[in-house]
């Protein structure tokens with residue numbers, strides 16, 4: 496099973512939402528990706544840390560990124576001292592239409608083929624998101640419907656802080672959540688069980704008695 500995940504930084508997600516809602520129809524752009532690896536070096540997730548809008552000509556059903564715009568974008572990126580090989584996302588919005596891969600999208604992904612992989616993400620005005628990863632070497636393989644989420648960075652020690660606060664401030668009365676055999680009057684339940692299995696009590700009576708006992712806990 497494919498367990499790889501794609502995360503969007505909060506900023507990347509918000510930019511995408513703004514641009515998708517501002518456009519009447521389609522709109523598209525590129526993005527930078529950071530690979531998240533396990534201790535053993537295996538890629539377990541991709542983080543889209545930023546997305547960009549490029550000069551484009553858009554219609555209701557189509558958006559074209561021209562090669563000059565892509566070239567100019569990459570040149571600017573390099574001039575800012577960034578690594579152009581991190582540009583591994585193509586995102587676009589379908590406006591009011593569903594998020595799916597059209598023939599034009601397939602063609603676009605084909606044109607974006609590089610020496611490693613490309614993540615493609617299609618969204619729309621209702622915030623649907625469909626993500627796929629295309630690996631181009633040594634042969635083309637497509638992984639579709641990649642689980643996609645917003646990456647929420649957590650300040651260091653937050654979980655420990657919450658656990659300490661919880662332990663010092665919250666007293667939970669959770670008797671009702673105990674299984675019957677762990678409740679203080681577990682013997683009463685046991686007696687009832689025995690009675691019904693020895694046919695000393697009808698099933699109706701048994702259920703009634705059980706409810707009476709449970710009442711204390713609910």
Ligand SMILES: [Zn+2]
Pocket residue numbers: 587589595596597600617
């Ligand atoms: Zn499309």
